[in-house]
Amino acid sequence: MGVLFGNYLPELLSGLWVTVQITGVSFVGALILGTLLATCRISPIPPLRAAASVYVEIFRNVPLVALVVLVVYGLPEIGLNPGFLPGVMLATTSVGAAFACETLRTGANAVGAGQIEAARSIGLTFSGIMRDVVVPQAARSVIGPMVTLFIGILLSSSMAAVVGQADLTYTASLINNKEALGLITFAVAAAAYAAISLGAAGVGAAAEKKFRVLR
Amino acid sequence: MNAHAMFDTAGPRAQRWIRIITVLSVLLILGLFALAYYQFYASGALAPSKWRTFTEPGTLRYLGTALKNTMLAAGVAGAAALPLGLLLALGRLSKVLPLRWLCTGIIELFRAVPVLLIIYVFMFALPAYGIEASTFAKLVIPITLCAAATLAEVFRAGVLALPRGQTEAGLSVGLTDGQTFRTIVLPQALRIVIPALVAQAVIVVKDTAFGYVVSYAELLQSGRVLIANTGDLVQTYLVVTIVYILVNMLISWGARALDRRMGRTGARGLSLAAPRRMGGIA
Numbered sequence: 001m002g003v004l005f006g007n008y009l010p011e012l013l014s015g016l017w018v019t020v021q022i023t024g025v026s027f028v029g030a031l032i033l034g035t036l037l038a039t040c041r042i043s044p045i046p047p048l049r050a051a052a053s054v055y056v057e058i059f060r061n062v063p064l065v066a067l068v069v070l071v072v073y074g075l076p077e078i079g080l081n082p083g084f085l086p087g088v089m090l091a092t093t094s095v096g097a098a099f100a101c102e103t104l105r106t107g108a109n110a111v112g113a114g115q116i117e118a119a120r121s122i123g124l125t126f127s128g129i130m131r132d133v134v135v136p137q138a139a140r141s142v143i144g145p146m147v148t149l150f151i152g153i154l155l156s157s158s159m160a161a162v163v164g165q166a167d168l169t170y171t172a173s174l175i176n177n178k179e180a181l182g183l184i185t186f187a188v189a190a191a192a193y194a195a196i197s198l199g200a201a202g203v204g205a206a207a208e209k210k211f212r213v214l215r
Numbered sequence: 216m217n218a219h220a221m222f223d224t225a226g227p228r229a230q231r232w233i234r235i236i237t238v239l240s241v242l243l244i245l246g247l248f249a250l251a252y253y254q255f256y257a258s259g260a261l262a263p264s265k266w267r268t269f270t271e272p273g274t275l276r277y278l279g280t281a282l283k284n285t286m287l288a289a290g291v292a293g294a295a296a297l298p299l300g301l302l303l304a305l306g307r308l309s310k311v312l313p314l315r316w317l318c319t320g321i322i323e324l325f326r327a328v329p330v331l332l333i334i335y336v337f338m339f340a341l342p343a344y345g346i347e348a349s350t351f352a353k354l355v356i357p358i359t360l361c362a363a364a365t366l367a368e369v370f371r372a373g374v375l376a377l378p379r380g381q382t383e384a385g386l387s388v389g390l391t392d393g394q395t396f397r398t399i400v401l402p403q404a405l406r407i408v409i410p411a412l413v414a415q416a417v418i419v420v421k422d423t424a425f426g427y428v429v430s431y432a433e434l435l436q437s438g439r440v441l442i443a444n445t446g447d448l449v450q451t452y453l454v455v456t457i458v459y460i461l462v463n464m465l466i467s468w469g470a471r472a473l474d475r476r477m478g479r480t481g482a483r484g485l486s487l488a489a490p491r492r493m494g495g496i497a
Contacts, residue, residue: 057464176335193327
């Protein structure tokens, strides 16, 4: 433990920083792209609905490792070079967006049709219904799944290690190669992941409690 | 879908707008495809010579074996994770506090840690303690552990989803706690989680792609070996990735079909959207 924190704290922290960067960028990216996809999927425009469905179907079923390898090593072959870290972020965002889309769609559908009919019958416009009836309720029911999505993206950020980027997971193996510290290095990395996950879950639970609808 | 409730039937003006946007979006989608096609074409990735290897029986046999290895790893991991997950769930539901804490700890640990980190533990850390796992075990054990932790939560969700009245009825006819759980709660809980369990299989299949890291000859790793021989990098990874997607789509469709069927027969399947480890995205 002493050796680990004495000599390798900066490396661990920079690995953690890479993990946080990938997670943050991918999560925000997945939310934006996922919202766009969900909008397409509930829109009255058939080709947009179809395209978004196909996208979701493909990216929900692709192994992220395979996608990361394809993006990072494959795209340069056809003249697009995203680079390593952005490539990992791109792959993680693409997959995360498919899950975000489904989460948001489920959330929007969770608001009962009766409420929307009621809102329309008292004369609210479409944007009024969205703003005052659907979104506030859907947003609440989506908090939990969004935390799950965040944790999923956090864990998925370890794909960076597959293409040799020094995230938390890769840093742990690097330190382990230099110094035979056994399990301890990995335990520290695991604790860091667990801490972020639990933190996110805590924030989510607090938010859910704060915004809970009392019925 | 709420769409019916949300929108009026479109009038003439709205219909015109819908038509215009439809045309524009078709153009946009076609444009994106054209762009992708151009990228492939301009870089020479579409040259027939680059794809010829996939028409050779040797390559196809090789990929067939790779697919078999993928299914083998996924099958073993899935089969091992089921009983392990059930045990963990029972432990977490137990009234014996130390057992409950232990199982909760194990479940939460393996849900909060990337599979890859555990694979690294098996590759780099455990050998220092004299534990040398085979390539297959280095891949399958970590996948099993993470899958079992997730499945444990699915099982637990199934048990908790059963109405309290079931347990109360069992107890009131004089069954003991254990009997009630074994003969009334568990069978029903297992039944309602079946679609969710099938959906979890997708995650296990995806995780087997880590064979690329441990050099187990599943699809992705075999693709890499193939590329070392042919040099057809994008083509091979694309083909391999598509095979993964097709396999997983089949499983997902199966899960949804099961869910629908169970919905019809009255035993409402536990929603497939039930808390799943988004490691699913891995």
